Amino acid sequence: MTLTAPTKDNRSRTDYKLISADSHLTEPGDLWTARVDKQYRDRVPRMVHLDEGAAWVMEGVPQPIAFGFTVCAGNRPADMRDWMRIDEMRSGGWNPAKRLEELDLDRVDAEVLFPNRPWQAVVANKDAALHLAMMRAYNDWLSEYCSYAPDRLGGMAGIPNRGVAEAVAEIERAAALPGIVGFNLSCYPHGDAVLSAEDDPAWAALEAVGKPIAIHVSLGDAMPFQLQANKLPGTVHFYDAPGRMLELIFGGVLDRFPGLRFAMTEVDCGWVPYFVDQANDNYLRHEKATLVGKEVARLPGDYIREFFWFSFITDMYGIENRHRIGVDRMLWSNDYPHIVSDWPYSWKSINAQFAGVPADERQAILAGNAQSLYRFGKA
Numbered sequence: 001m002t003l004t005a006p007t008k009d010n011r012s013r014t015d016y017k018l019i020s021a022d023s024h025l026t027e028p029g030d031l032w033t034a035r036v037d038k039q040y041r042d043r044v045p046r047m048v049h050l051d052e053g054a055a056w057v058m059e060g061v062p063q064p065i066a067f068g069f070t071v072c073a074g075n076r077p078a079d080m081r082d083w084m085r086i087d088e089m090r091s092g093g094w095n096p097a098k099r100l101e102e103l104d105l106d107r108v109d110a111e112v113l114f115p116n117r118p119w120q121a122v123v124a125n126k127d128a129a130l131h132l133a134m135m136r137a138y139n140d141w142l143s144e145y146c147s148y149a150p151d152r153l154g155g156m157a158g159i160p161n162r163g164v165a166e167a168v169a170e171i172e173r174a175a176a177l178p179g180i181v182g183f184n185l186s187c188y189p190h191g192d193a194v195l196s197a198e199d200d201p202a203w204a205a206l207e208a209v210g211k212p213i214a215i216h217v218s219l220g221d222a223m224p225f226q227l228q229a230n231k232l233p234g235t236v237h238f239y240d241a242p243g244r245m246l247e248l249i250f251g252g253v254l255d256r257f258p259g260l261r262f263a264m265t266e267v268d269c270g271w272v273p274y275f276v277d278q279a280n281d282n283y284l285r286h287e288k289a290t291l292v293g294k295e296v297a298r299l300p301g302d303y304i305r306e307f308f309w310f311s312f313i314t315d316m317y318g319i320e321n322r323h324r325i326g327v328d329r330m331l332w333s334n335d336y337p338h339i340v341s342d343w344p345y346s347w348k349s350i351n352a353q354f355a356g357v358p359a360d361e362r363q364a365i366l367a368g369n370a371q372s373l374y375r376f377g378k379a
Contacts, residue, residue: 016109016377017363018346019370021311022216022265022333023111025145026071026093027118027138029054029086035137040130045118053083058121070116073341080339093337096148103152105344108334109367110152110376113142114184114216114265119158123186128162132170135160139174146179154181154374156214161187164198168205175209181374182212182263186219193220195251207259212309212373214263215244238267242275249296249303262308263373266335269310270317273324276301305329309373313340319353322361330365331373 029047036044045058055064068082071089092099093116103111115122115138122138125131139157146155157174160167167189174180183206190198206213218240241264248254248262279300296303311331312318322330332350335341342349354362371377 016367016371018108018332018350019367019374019376020108020111020334020336020346021263021309021331021370021374022114022313023336024070024093024114024116024338025142026067026089026116026337027141028094031141032134032137035140036130036133040133043127043130044134045121047086049086053088054086055083056118056121058118060124061121065117067117069339071337072339073335073337073343090337094145096145096153100149100152102336102343106334106336106346108336108346110154110371111336112154112156112181112214112333112370112374113146114156114214115158119186122158123161126162128166131162132160132166135170136173139170139177139180143174143177143179146181150179151377153179154376155179156182156184156216159183159185159189159202161189161191163191164189164201167202171202171205171209175211180211181376182214185213185215188219195247195253200256203253203257203260207257210259212261212263214265215241216265217267219244238264238271241267242271242279245304245308246279246300248307249300252296254303254307255297260307261373263311263331264308265311265331266313266333267310268312268315268318269325269330270312270315270321272304272310272318273321276304276324279304309369313342314349314353316353319357319365322357322365327361327364328369331370332366 027045032044033041033046043059045056048055048057048064050064053066053068055066057064066082066084067089068084069080071084071093072080090098090102092102103109122131122134125134135158142155142157146153157177157180160170171183174183187193188195188199189202190196217237245264254260283300305326309329309331310325311333313333313335318325318330334343334346336343350366
């Protein structure tokens with residue numbers, strides 16, 4: 001499962017019909033052991049082969065973490081299991097040439113790529129030097145992977161969260177790497193899941209590089225075994241997103257850095273019209289009593305409409321209410337190769353959901369919005 005970089009794919013793609021705004025890699029088992037300093041190699045995420053199947057061993061996690069449910073898209077129901085051997089997995093997660101074949105099977109033109117299971121252990125590691133080394137190693141590997149076909153594979157670089165100065169340096173470095181189309185914000189740069197003014201230099205750096213920021217499901221540095229014990233994230237994906245948007249709005253971040261753009265990823269969108277109505281109503285009712293509105297210039301819904309995009313896999317309610325959400329703020333995704341993905345039958349699901357939707361609106365949600373936000377096909 002070592003990545004050997006193949007020759008660059010020279011097939012250009014500019015006519016996008018379907019872009020997944022949220023898909024996942026499967027990191028090669030030696031990603032970190034091959035790239036960080038020798039002093040850290042017994043502490044980084046690494047793959048082991050057990051009788052049950054392949055697993056990640058990660059510092060701070062009491063037991064090996066299996067791959068299965070994050071790599072089993074397209075399997076028959078009988079084969080949907082957590083433990084799998086490497087030879088049972090599709091290799092596109094770490095081999096970009098194979099990944100293009102997998103995209104072609106699903107008739108997906110391009111995808112925005114996020115990390116997989118070991119990522120939370122990288123985010124949660126408290127050793128600042130090791131944390132930064134792992135972040136840099138991942139971003140370098142991600143760039144190499146996506147550079148194979150940058151018009152089809154768009155990488156979301158990680159942002160360090162063990163110090164703002166280090167985060168700024170890595171934002172500036174990673175933004176210049178080929179194949180990087182945006183940044184994956186897993187925890188605030190100062191090292192906490194609660195917004196702080198300390199983070200302002202990082203927001204300034206992100207605004208300056210001009211690439212979008214994704215919050216994938218939620219923020220925080222809980223370890224993988226803690227996330228597995230908490231079933232809420234897997235049941236209701238949008239549980240964290242409303243509060244994060246209000247935090248950014250009322251924290252003044254969007255007023256101070258108006259060039260930022262946020263993709264609230266894998267949180268669906270059908271809830272957005274209700275949330276906007278309630279946020280606006282409560283703001284108007286209570287701003288004078290609580291002074292909650294003193295630090296912002298507009299209604300919460302105005303900020304949401306301008307600064308935020310929302311990705312979904314299946315969301316009939318969101319599609320039906322697309323004009324209240326904003327057709328230009330909706331991003332389709334297939335979450336491949338996770339268990340919830342419809343791969344390789346995404347178009348079957350799409351056609352069922354989008355029946356009666358005008359062609360121009362359908363094109364925007366399925367490809368145009370992601371192409372514009374992440375600048376696919378543009379130098």
